[in-house]
Amino acid sequence: MSDRIPLILLPGMPLDAALWEHQTGHLADVAEPIVGDLTGHDSVATLAAAVLTQAPERFALAGLSMGGYVAFEILRQAPERVAKLALLDTSARPDTPEQTATRQDAVRLVGQGRLRQVVAAGMPRLVHPDRSADPALVDSVQAQAQRVGADGYIREQTAIMNRPDSRPGLGAIACPTLVLCGRQDAITPLALHEEMAEGIPHARLALIEDCGHLSAMEQPQAVTALLRQWLLYA
Numbered sequence: 001m002s003d004r005i006p007l008i009l010l011p012g013m014p015l016d017a018a019l020w021e022h023q024t025g026h027l028a029d030v031a032e033p034i035v036g037d038l039t040g041h042d043s044v045a046t047l048a049a050a051v052l053t054q055a056p057e058r059f060a061l062a063g064l065s066m067g068g069y070v071a072f073e074i075l076r077q078a079p080e081r082v083a084k085l086a087l088l089d090t091s092a093r094p095d096t097p098e099q100t101a102t103r104q105d106a107v108r109l110v111g112q113g114r115l116r117q118v119v120a121a122g123m124p125r126l127v128h129p130d131r132s133a134d135p136a137l138v139d140s141v142q143a144q145a146q147r148v149g150a151d152g153y154i155r156e157q158t159a160i161m162n163r164p165d166s167r168p169g170l171g172a173i174a175c176p177t178l179v180l181c182g183r184q185d186a187i188t189p190l191a192l193h194e195e196m197a198e199g200i201p202h203a204r205l206a207l208i209e210d211c212g213h214l215s216a217m218e219q220p221q222a223v224t225a226l227l228r229q230w231l232l233y234a
Contacts, residue, residue, distance in 0.1 A: 006059040009033055011035065013066040013153070014144065014156060019144065023227060043158075047070050049077065051070065062086035071090075089180070092166040092167045095162075103157045110154060123138060179203050182212050186212060208223065
């Protein structure tokens with residue numbers, strides 16, 4: 001019988017398993033990675049329920065950006081099943097009116113067949129400024145978005161816009177928790193991670209230098225090393 005812990009990895013929007021490629025490849029000796037699909041429903045509650053239906057009875061859980069929003073909902077629905085929690089480049093807060101308006105504009109454009117243009121316009125905020133023109137990174141993000149597709153993108157944005165405030169439940173999180181943030185994350189800045197780490201009992205806050213919002217892809221070795229430590233010793 002394997003002593004590797006099941007590890008559910010939840011991607012951000014509009015990304016898929018390729019976001020976690022380095023982690024799934026380099027943590028398989030200590031965990032059993034399972035990448036969740038967050039494209040099939042338009043609410044975090046339904047997405048969390050779908051992940052739980054496919055999940056082992058007990059597991060470690062890591063979510064980046066939208067994946068973090070769904071991770072909070074999984075904790076609301078089945079806290080006893082989560083053995084460890086990692087929150088990467090995400091937030092416990094609900095959308096602001098300004099953020100929702102921006103998402104609605106993006107949804108409208110994607111509905112007009114302009115997914116590629118919307119993703120390209122968002123790249124400077126998704127990654128560290130030094131990587132916004134990195135061909136391999138940009139091409140991977142675009143390829144993931146195309147696999148998610150326009151319908152998946154719209155469902156994901158709808159779920160994000162309507163997500164609940166997770167701050168009231170931070171104090172009830174009892175499992176070992178890693179809060180990880182790229183220092184230059186322009187979408188969910190450091191202050192939001194400090195808020196989560198301060199609210200979750202005994203949480204550890206880790207910063208990754210020279211890194212924007214897509215930490216698992218931008219600085220994969222650093223993220224994998226921190227997740228390995230969290231899996232083995234937290």
